[in-house]
Amino acid sequence: MTFFLSHFNYFAVAVLMMAGLFIVFSSGNLIKRTIGLAIFQTATGLFYISLGKVTGGTAPIVVEPGSAEARELASRLDPAYLAQHGVDGVVYSNPLPSVLILTAIVVGVATLAVGLAIAVRIREAYGSVEADEIEVLSRVESTQPGPRA
């Protein structure tokens, strides 16, 4: 049970990723597919952040050593644990996953917007955002002579 609970984050992330992947595979609608991709991406972020969590840690914003706040944080932990994993008497969670995922989220929304812009233009060209219909329409079109205006 302890093992299940301590790895629950990873299991949940795997299921969330597959939910995103399933939306991308199963839905023919281009907008729904971009939502699926976004879910997949968020799940990746959750995975990174899960890996960077440290038990008993605090957010990686350095507390001044010896301040009242630092002492208060230290008082909650075993001194030996603190000595082994703490930095200047405070245990912090890992800052690196935060850095990677923070920028990835903002880049993610920018690329999401590009994907949606493409979907909007496809709708204007074919009158549909359903992959099946677009396929049929583009086949019809390729049999017609002359370029489309």
Place this chain on the structure above:
Amino acid sequence: MIAEPTFFDVNLAIDIVLLVMLLVVAGAIVRTRSLLTAIILFGIYSLVSAVWLVVMDAPDVAFTEAVVGAGISTIVLLGAILLTRGEAERGDWRRLIAPALVCVTVGGVLIYAATGLPALGDASSPVNAYVGRAYLEAAPNDIGVPNTVTAVLASYRGFDTFGEVVVIFAAGVGVALMLGFGPRASLAPPPQVMGDHHVVLRVAAKLLIPLIALYALYVQFHGDLGAGGGFQAGVIMAAAVILHALVFGLRETMAAVTPKVARSVASLGVLLYAGVGVVCMMNGGLFLDYDYLFPPHIEKEIPGWLLGGPESAHHWGQHFGIMLIELGVLLTVAATMVTIFYGFAGRSVDDAQREAKR
């Protein structure tokens, strides 16, 4: 034997509850065919994951997820379904078998692989014991800003962040090229509001918009000390502009923040970021090595009281460098988000239909 902190505590309980909520919301997104429902649920999904990120000690990311996921991406998605269609086709259930099999198989493999990962919160796992800890130990001395996330983001990995800012800029350019920089024809005059039942909304928005903008600046300049920074502040600033457009109409907003200003500011941000790097090179350092931001003869002239005593003197370059590149990030992110919003909102449904008929 070192006594580990109790493993099952209230944090883990909250963690599991929030993850279960995420799973439920994701399941609902899979099931729904209404795109509007899916988008609203995706907003909820982002907000719940933002709360979860706070529990996981990542307030910077939580901030970003809350503003971006629940704010901007919801608006962009809504703009997109306005221009397309609100409902997905019902698929034949037989066509779902193959995707479901693939997902179950891949998911099973992932879960099997996850059993080999270190337990949640393991302080001696390779991720946490080496590189993450090294940054935490070195940052106060090298950079001198309390927020280690900002130190790594803006200084150690400044070149990466520069690349990300350029990607965001490029995405903004891409959307603008595909959807235009806002309305190509002049927008229809705003409908005369009869009875004016939006008066509460408009008065509230008038109060809120300056506060949101001010808050964005607080997040921007507080990013060295606490959670925050250019990415979050940029998106919050864009949210202020978008709120104005939602309440007062796109036409009014485009008169205040013209699309031309938006795209100039977006490029200015990238230029500012790159410019800081080039200045460092001109003073004999490497690209974005802020220790060389000031030439030595100028650095000697800066009075000691300016930034918390003479012992922090060797951090001036870092402080100013981070401040400047965060400003560049703010400008690019805010202006790009506004440009993207103009692209979607300015392309009216008529426009889309006219283009479809052509």
